[in-house]
Amino acid sequence: MTLIEQLLRPDIAALEAYTPVAPIEVLSAQLGLPVEQIMKLDANESPYGPSPRAAAAIDALGGGKPLAESVQFLEPLALAIYPDPTHTFLRERLSNYTGQPAERILCSSGSGELIDLLMRAFIQPGDVILDCPPTFGMYAFDGGLHAARIVNVPRDAAFELDVEAVVAAVHTHRPKLLFLAVPNNPTGNPLPRAAIERLLDLPTMVVVDEAYVEFAGATVADLVGQRPNLAVLRTFSKWAGLAGLRIGYGLFHEALIQHLWKIKQPYNINVAAQAAALASLADVDYLMGRVQEVIAERERVYARLRTLAGVHVYPSQANFLLLRALNSSALQLKNDLYRRGILVRYFNKPGLDDCIRVSMGTPAQNDAFLAALEALVDG
Template identity: 55%
Template sequence: MDIVSLVRPEVAAMEAYTPILPFEVVSARLQRAPAAIVKLDANENPYGPSPRVRAALATLPFPHIYPDPESTELREALARDTGLPAENLLAGAGADELIDLIMRLFLRPGDWVVDCPPTFGMYGFDAAVNAAQVARVPRRADFSVDVPGIEALFASRDGAPRPKLVFVTSPNNPDGSVLSDEDLRRLLALPAGVVLDEAYIEFHGPSRLGWVLEHANLMVLRTFSKRAGLAGLRVGYGAFAAALMPHLWKIKQPYNINVAANAAALAALEDTGYLAESVARLTAERERLTACLAQVDYLRPYPSRANFILCRVVGRDARALKLALEQHGILVRHFNKPGLMDCLRISAGKPEQTDQLLDALKRL
C-alpha cells in the first residue's frame, strides 16, 4: 500500500520549513571553527547564559527522573520576575511550542487566523500544520500593523467564518518596530484572541504581560532564548487569562520542559544582574551598529527596538552581499520576499563582532 497517501492532505501540500543551517554544518562548510564565526543571523544572545546556568547544568541532581509536568518552581520564579500570579503562567519548550499550543487550543481545520507579514514565520507555519487558513494583513511600509485593515477584515466577513486568532509581534521580527498601546487596545476590542509575541521585549521596555489580567482574550508570549541566552535549551513562557489555563493544561505535553532546561531557566532568573547587563550591552550595541550601518552608502537600516537591525540594500545584490560576508565568517540573514525585498537582518553582537562586520563591509 502507498503509506504516503494516508498523510493528512494539508501536510502533504505544505512546503517544508527551511530552518537556518545548524552551526556545526556552517562551521564545516566555511572551514572555520565555531569560535571564529560571527553569528549574527538568528538573533541569539552572543553572551550566552550566566555562569550560574552552566554550574546548574553541570550538577543536575536528577536527570534520570521525569520533570515536574507543571514546572511549578519555574512558574513561581517567573511569577517573582514578572509580577504575575504563577496561575496565569505556562512554560513551554520555547515560545515556539506555545504558538502551536495556542493554535491547537482554538483551531479546527479550516478555521482562520490573522497574520501580519512581514513577521516571524512560525505563525504561518503552525497555522499550516494545524490546517488553519491564514488571512494576511500586510504591515505598512514602516512595518506598523495595519489595525484598520484588520478591523475591516472582521467587519467584512458577514456570514463567512471570522478569524479566531490575531498574531502580532512587538518588537516585530524582522524589523524591530513596536505595537502601540492604543493599537493593542483596538485589536483587543475585536471578537478574537490576540497573541502578542514579546520575544524581544526586554530590548525595548515594559512588557504588557500584566494586561492578560484585564483582557481575557490576550495571550502574551516571552522567551529565555534572547534575554537569557538559552536558545539551545528551549524555554519560553506565556501569560494567559485564568479561564484559559485549565484548557491549556489539558492539551500540553506533560514533560515539555526537560530537567536541563528547567534548571537552566531557574539559574538564569536568579542572576538578575547578569540578565540586565547582557540586555544593556546588546541594546547599546544595537544603537552603535545602527549608526555605523547608516554610514555605509549601500545600506539603509531601519530603527529597531529589538536585538537586531533590518537593512535595505540599495544598488547592490543583497544575496551576494550575504554570501560575501559569509566568506569572511560573518553570518547574517537575507530576505527577498514581499515587504522585505533586498533586505538583510543583522543581529546585535559583541562590540568586537560589530567591528569585524564593519571591517568586512568596508572591504567588500
C-alpha cells in the same frame, strides 16, 4: 502516488518545509573555518551565552557537584526522574519576574511550543489566522500545519501595522487568532500599547509575542488579568542566552489557561532547561547587564550604518537590525558575508527580498560585520 502519500493528510503532504538556519557546526565544515571564527549573527541569539549560574546549574545536574541554591529542590536524582510537569518552582519565580500570579503562567519548550499549543486549542481546518507580514514566519507556517486559512494584513512601507486594516479584516474574516510580534521580527519596530488595547476589543484572540521584550521595555503582560483574549508569549532564548535549551512561557487569563493545561504534553520541559531557567531568574541583574550591552551595541551599529550610502537601516527595539540594500543584491551581500565567516539572515519573501537582518554580536563581532559590510556596499 506512493502508499505514504496516500495515507498522509493531503495538506501535510503538500506543505512546504520550514527553513531553519543551518547549524553552526555544519557551516563550519562547509566554510572550512573553525566554529570560533564564525560570527553567528543570523538567529538573534545572545552573543554572551547563558548566565554563569545557569551553566553551573546544568553542570551540577550530572552528579558529583553540589547543586546551585536556586535548583536545590532537584536533588538527588535530577536526571533520572521525570521533570515537574507543572513547573511549580519555575512558575513561582516567573511570577516575581513578570508581576503576574503563577496561576496565569504556563511554561513551554521554547515559546514556539506555545504558538503550536494555541493553534491546537483554537484552530479547526479552515479557521482563519490573521498574520501581519513581514513578521516571524512560524505563525503562518504553524497555521499551515493546522490547516488554517491565513489572511494577511501586510504592514506599510515602514513596517508599521495597519491597525484600521486589521480591525476591518477581523470583522470580515472572523479570525480565531491574530498574531503580533512586539517588537516585530525581522523589522524591530514596536507597536504602541494603545493599538494593542484597541485590537483587544475585537472578537478574536490577540497573541502578543514578546520574544524581544527585554530589549524593548514596554510590555502588555499587566493586561492579561483583565483581558481573557490576550496571550503574551515570552522566551529565555534571547535575553537569557538559552536558545539551545528550548525554554519559554506564556501569560494567559484563567479562562484560557485551564484549557491549555489540558492539551500540553505532560513533560514538555526537561530538567536541564528548568534548572537553567531558575538559575537565570536568580541572576537577572547579570543578564540584564548583558541586555544593556546589546542595546548599546544596537544603537552604535545603527548610527554607523546610517552613514553608509549603500544601505538603509531601520530603527529597532530588539537585538537585531534590518537593513535594505540600496544598490546591491541582498542575497549576494548575505553570500559575500558568509564567505567571510559572518552569518546574517536573508529572507526570500515579498517586501524583504532586498533586506538582510543582522543580530547584534559582541562589539568585536559587530566591528567585523561593519568593516565587511562597508567594503561590500560602499567600497
